[in-house]
Structures are given as structure tokens and as C-alpha cells.
Amino acid sequence: MSGRLVVVGGGQAAFALVAKLRALKDMRPITVVAAEASLPYQRPPLSKKYLLREMTLDRLLYRPEAWYAEHEIDIRLSTTVTRVDRLAKQVALSDGSMLTYETLAFATGATPRRLPAAVGGDLAGVFVVRDFRDADRLAEEMQPGRRVLVVGGGYIGLEAAAVARTSGLEVTVIEMADRILQRVASAATSAIVREIHRSHGVDIRERTGLHRLIGDNGRVTAAELSDGSVIPVDIVIVGIGVAANDALAHEAGIETANGIVVDSHGRTSDPTIVAMGDCAVLPWDGMRIRLESVQNAVDQAEAVAAVLAGGTDPYDPKPWFWSDQYDVKLQIAGFGLGHDETLVRQGQRQGSVSVWYFRQGKLIAVDAINDAKAYVTGKKLLEAGATPDRLLLADPQVDLKALLV
Incomplete structure (x- = not known):
């Protein structure tokens, strides 16, 4: 039995790592430090079936609470790691306690970018969807006939637009770039997806940014766009990308570059620390990339688990993704x-x-x-x-x- 593994994060990658270790009969002590109040759960349905109220939170859980006890996994909810002391091999927790580790794993994911307060991002009615609580708040607002502005024409924004339109809301999507999906797909795919949304009545405005949101009594009521037009809105959904949660690693002196830099075995610049999932920058095809997908979170975490359990195979990503719209x-x-x-x-x-x-x-x-x-x-x-x-x-x-x- 090896020394304690401390996992920072409670999402897909964190769960996949500890589940794979136990499947490999690695019974080292494990503590998972999870910021959310809920046990680890699936994220993709949040902006789709969960938002539409076709799934409940209990159906999103990877495993029930009893599974963690049965597999001797100490999971600490509503708790964050505030500092990493690499010399002492300890982490400080938000509850004031300290944990000693032999191996530390970052599975901290990424955080959606928000609109700055200077343009009205702090108004009521402005949403990002990061966790189930965000989805719960947004679902309460999704009433037929209301007007939604989606800021950002990537997959997250377009999936939200599809859900809103399916729910009977009037939807406008704005995208600053020349076309929707410009960062992640070809012009041909953009054209196909654009036509799908327009056939469902979504107003897509490309080469159009947000100048500012207009509010009344602290609640968003309209949006002034970069072309000078002003449109009435009741809800704003922000889908302008994510930022890797690498600040804790950076503060600990671990190499970061818009994410935590790892090698093909998931090891960081500190060989006792690994990282995986959306927070990790990994080698692929002669480049360094971040793969923001459930598939990569699972596959990379399981590959890292195999290495921790004594394996030597490098992680060779085979990227695949999916998006459901209408x-x-x-x-x-x-x-x-x-x-x-x-x-x-x-x-x-x-x-x-x-x-x-x-x-x-x-x-x-x-x-x-x-x-x-x-x-x-x-x-x-x-x-x-x-x-x-x-x-x-x-x-x-x-x-x-x-x-x-």
C-alpha cells in the first residue's frame, strides 16, 4: 500500500481516477477534496436534459454515497484546497485542516468566463452554466415567450440556444468572430449548424459583439450590440469559453501555460504531482493542447491511474466529442x-x-x-x-x- 493520494477536484476526471485505481486493486488511502456540496456527477446533461428537467440530480451521480465508503475513499464535500506546500507535501484545506500526501492529483477542471461588471455582467438574469445550481437557477427563468440573448457561438452557447428555443423562448445568438464555431470547427460545419438553428427560428448574428447590457432595478432588460442596435432581453446566457483552473498549481511553483503542463504520463513539473482533464495541458501530435471533453477527462484520468498503479504506458489521446442540439x-x-x-x-x-x-x-x-x-x-x-x-x-x-x- 502506497502513501495517501489527495485529489483536488470532484468532477469527471477526479471520479475516473479514483474509480480506476480501485478497479486496478490499488488500495492506497485516497482523499478527494470537492468544492461542491454534491457527490461527483455528470456535467454534459446540465445544459441539456437537466436544464429541460428531463433528468434529476440523483440520476446524474456517478455513484451513490455508499460506493465511496465501500471503496475506502474519503470524500470531503464543500471543501477546497487553499494552498499546496510541496516541500512538506501537505495541502491546506478551507476548513483549516491539513492533509499530508505522497501523491497529489489536480483534477480542477475549468471555469466558464463571465462578463465583466463594467458591461453589466453582474445584473440579475445573466447566467453561466457551471454546476447544477447554475442550471437550477436558469431553469426557473426559462419560461415560454421570454427573450434570451446567448453571448458566444461555440458549442456551449449553441446547445443553450437549442434548449431555450425548444422551451419556447425567443433566442438571439451573437458571435464576435466571422462565424459561429470558428475556433473549433470548419466553415462547412459552421454553415450546417447555422442553418439548423435558423430553421428553428434562432436569430444568429455573426461579427457582432456585446457593447453593454442595460438594466432596470438591477435586472437585465436590454442589450446594446457592437453594431449599435439595442434589443430587449429577459435572460442572458454567457458561453464565451472557459479558463483552466491552474491558479493553485501556479502558486505552488508548478509549470503552467493556460493550464497545468503535464507529460505523456500525466506528471507535472513536480514528479509527485499529476494533473488530468480540462485543467491539463498535454502533449499531442507535436503540440501542447488542452482537450476540453468528457472523453479526455475519463481516458486521461484512467491512464494516469494505471501509471500510479505501476504501469508505464503513456497516454495517447484519441480525441472525440459530441454535441446534441434539437x-x-x-x-x-x-x-x-x-x-x-x-x-x-x-x-x-x-x-x-x-x-x-x-x-x-x-x-x-x-x-x-x-x-x-x-x-x-x-x-x-x-x-x-x-x-x-x-x-x-x-x-x-x-x-x-x-x-x-
Whole structure:
């Protein structure tokens, strides 16, 4: 039995790490320090089924309370780590106590960026969705006929727009960039998603920023946009990206760079400290990247657990993501960063389409919209390091299975 592992954070990566360690029969003492009052739970449904009240919090929990006791995991809720003393190998907790560790794990995630108070970000009616309490407060406001402004045209903003529109609200999305999804998807995918939202009655305004929010008695009532227009609003949902929660590590003298820098085994610049999930900057394809996804949080945490349990295999990310908007499922395999060419393939079912990304002639990613076959095929090709014949790929009459030969 090794010395104590202290895990900072109570989200997906934290749970995946400790669950995998116990599955590997590693019975070292474990303490999880979780800032929230709730046991670890799934985050993606917060902005979708939970917000729509189609799921309750108990259904989001990864495991019930008894599981932690049965697996000898000490979990401390509503508690934060305030300081790390690397020399003494101790952490100070918000309740005034100290914990000694042999290994420290950062699974601190990321925090949604908020609008500054100078532009009205502190007005009532302005929301980000970080935890279930945010979703609860927003759900109370989501009443049919009300007017919603979504600031930011990334996946988070667009998923929120879809939920609001499904709930009968009037929705406007503004995006400062030239197009929605500009940071994370190709122009072809942006065009497809834009049309989906417009067909549902969402007003999408690209190349448009927020100048300021206007309030009355501390409550948002209107928004002045960068084009000079003023629109009435009842609710503002902010989806302008996230910031990695790396301040605690940085203050402890651990290397950070918009996240906690780790090697392929999840180790930080201090070999007794590991990091994983949204807070970690990891090596991939000759670059340093942060992968903000549930899939990466789970896979990286499990890979780190295997290393802590005595394994030596490095973590080799196989990125995949998904987004649910209305009745549309967008599945993404690979990472389209730096692509120089795309190919759009129509699926065999109505409304199904896929966008294939290439860099210097090599397949690097695929976006599949209501096209599970394209997603599965693309994922297999990427895992094999294979690039399909373009002529075959472009022909919708060709069975995708032929590309795997």
C-alpha cells in the first residue's frame, strides 16, 4: 500500500481516477477534496436534459454515497484546497485542516468566463452554466415567450440556444468572430449548424459583439450590440469559453501555460504531482493542447491511474466529442486543428452529412451530423492512421465500409 493520494477536484476526471485505481486493486488511502456540496456527477446533461428537467440530480451521480465508503475513499464535500506546500507535501484545506500526501492529483477542471461588471455582467438574469445550481437557477427563468440573448457561438452557447428555443423562448445568438464555431470547427460545419438553428427560428448574428447590457432595478432588460442596435432581453446566457483552473498549481511553483503542463504520463513539473482533464495541458501530435471533453477527462484520468498503479504506458489521446442540439447529434472524431482542406459528404439518410478534415493530405478529423456510420468509419480510419481515397469518399453512393479496406 502506497502513501495517501489527495485529489483536488470532484468532477469527471477526479471520479475516473479514483474509480480506476480501485478497479486496478490499488488500495492506497485516497482523499478527494470537492468544492461542491454534491457527490461527483455528470456535467454534459446540465445544459441539456437537466436544464429541460428531463433528468434529476440523483440520476446524474456517478455513484451513490455508499460506493465511496465501500471503496475506502474519503470524500470531503464543500471543501477546497487553499494552498499546496510541496516541500512538506501537505495541502491546506478551507476548513483549516491539513492533509499530508505522497501523491497529489489536480483534477480542477475549468471555469466558464463571465462578463465583466463594467458591461453589466453582474445584473440579475445573466447566467453561466457551471454546476447544477447554475442550471437550477436558469431553469426557473426559462419560461415560454421570454427573450434570451446567448453571448458566444461555440458549442456551449449553441446547445443553450437549442434548449431555450425548444422551451419556447425567443433566442438571439451573437458571435464576435466571422462565424459561429470558428475556433473549433470548419466553415462547412459552421454553415450546417447555422442553418439548423435558423430553421428553428434562432436569430444568429455573426461579427457582432456585446457593447453593454442595460438594466432596470438591477435586472437585465436590454442589450446594446457592437453594431449599435439595442434589443430587449429577459435572460442572458454567457458561453464565451472557459479558463483552466491552474491558479493553485501556479502558486505552488508548478509549470503552467493556460493550464497545468503535464507529460505523456500525466506528471507535472513536480514528479509527485499529476494533473488530468480540462485543467491539463498535454502533449499531442507535436503540440501542447488542452482537450476540453468528457472523453479526455475519463481516458486521461484512467491512464494516469494505471501509471500510479505501476504501469508505464503513456497516454495517447484519441480525441472525440459530441454535441446534441434539437434532434441533431453532432459527433466529432479527431482534432481538426490546423486543417487546410475539407470535404463534405452527404449521408444516405435525409439530414445526414459529414465533414472530413485534412492537413497536408492526411485525414485528421471528421464531423458527423446525424450520421453515425460516418463517425464510426472516420474514427476507425483515424485510429489506424489511414486516409481514405477522396473520390470514393466524395461519392455518397459508395458504402463507407469500402473505405476501411
